[in-house]
Amino acid sequence: MIKKLLLSFLFFFCLLVCQGQHLPYAKEVVQKLASPAFKGRGYVEKGEQIAAQYVAEEFEKIGLKPFKKSYFQTFTTSVNTFPSAMMIALDGKEIVAGQDYLVEAGSPGLSGSFPVLSLSAEDILDEATLIQTLQESNKKFILIQDFDRKEFVKEQLQRIDEVISFLKYNPENPAAGTIILTSGKLTWGASTQQYSKPNIILKIDSTYTAINQISLEIGNQFYKNYKTQNVIGFMTGERSDSLMVYTAHYDHLGMMGENAIFPGANDNASGVAMLLSLAKHYQTHPPRFNTIFIAFGGEELGLLGSQYFVQNPLFDLSKIKFLVNFDITGTGEDGIQVVNGSVYREQFDRLTAINDEMELLSQVKIRGQACNSDHCMFDQMGVPCFFIYTLGGIQAYHDIYDRAETLPLTEFEDYLKLIVAFADEL
16 A cells, blocks of 8 residues: 555656656657768768767766766677669669668679569479579579468478578579569668678569569678777666666668668667666656666667677676666557566566556556567576567658657657656666
C-alpha cells in the first residue's frame, strides 16, 4: 500500500513538473539528427562524425563527465559507401534512387549500358535454362523475376536461394550484375564488404515486365580502415557501488549517391533523443546510481561500436546493475516490446507493474533473447539488460521515408517516465 502511494505521488509529481518538458527537446534532437546536414549519419561526407560531435556537445551542455578527458572512444572499420554518382535508367527511362530502387550496400561501382536477361523462379529450377542463361550472360545483367515463395516446396526454395546467392555474390558468375524485382518494401542496409558485382533491388512496376537494357552510373568508395567512434559520458548518483547504463546508437545508413538520404528519424535519432532526455532529467533529479550514457557508432554495420566497447570497456562491466538499450523509440501507440523480458523476468514484472500502476503505456510486451541491437554484446557478457522498442505507428524503417516530420513521438513522455520510475526501483 505504501509503495502504491509513493508511485502515485511520483506519477502526479511528474505530471506537474515534467509534463511536456522533455518532448520539445526530443523533437529538436530528432529534427537535428535526421536533417540533411547530418547526411543520414552514415559514412558519406562523415555524417556519422557530424552526429557524434553533436551528441558530445549535448553531453557537455547537460553536464555529463567524459572518461579520460574525452567523450569519444575511437575504433576503425571497413565500410562501403556511395558518395557521388547514382543513376539508373531502364530502357532509357531514369528511375529514382531510394524510391524505385536500391543498390545493395556491398555493391562496387559500375558505369555503362548492358543488355538484360530474365530468369523466373521456374527457370532457375530448370537446369538447362539456367545453364544457357549463364552462358549468355557475359557483360549482361540478369534480372530475377519476383515470385511467390508459397508456391514452392522447401527443397525448391533452398535451390532458388542458392542460385540467387551465387548470382549476386560469387565472382565466378559471368554476368555484369543482377537485378532483383520485388513487390516488397525497399529496405536498405550497410556493408563492411565490397562484392564483385553490383546488385540492384528494383521495386516492381507494370512497366518493368520486360526490361531489355539497363544503363547505370554507380560511384562507390570502399574504406578499409575508416575511423569512427562511440560517445560516452557519465553522471554521479547517490550510490557509487553500482552502475545504471543507458545506450542508443546514433549512426544510420547515410546516403546512396548525392540525392538519396536515409534520415533515420525513428532508427535511431529517437533513441538518442531518449538518451539525451534522460540525461537532462537526471541533471535536475540526481539518479540513484552512478549513471552512464553511451551513444554507439557502427550499429548498422553489425553492432561494431558495442562490440568494441565490451572488448575495451571504460569501466568494470560487472558493476552494471542494469542496462537499457533504446532503439526505435518514436511511436508507442501499441506500447513497447521488451527484448530479454523473459530472461530477466523479475525486472520485467516490476516494469509492467509500474506501467500498470502509473497508467502510462497501452501494453508492455515480453520477448526473449534476440541479438538485434547493441544490448546483445552486453548480454553475451552476462550483463543484465533490456532492449526496448516502441510498437505501432509509422512503418518507415531503413528507407528514405523515416523522416522527422512524420515521426509522432506519441508516447515519448510516458515512456521516459516509465524508465525513470523503473530505474528508481532497481
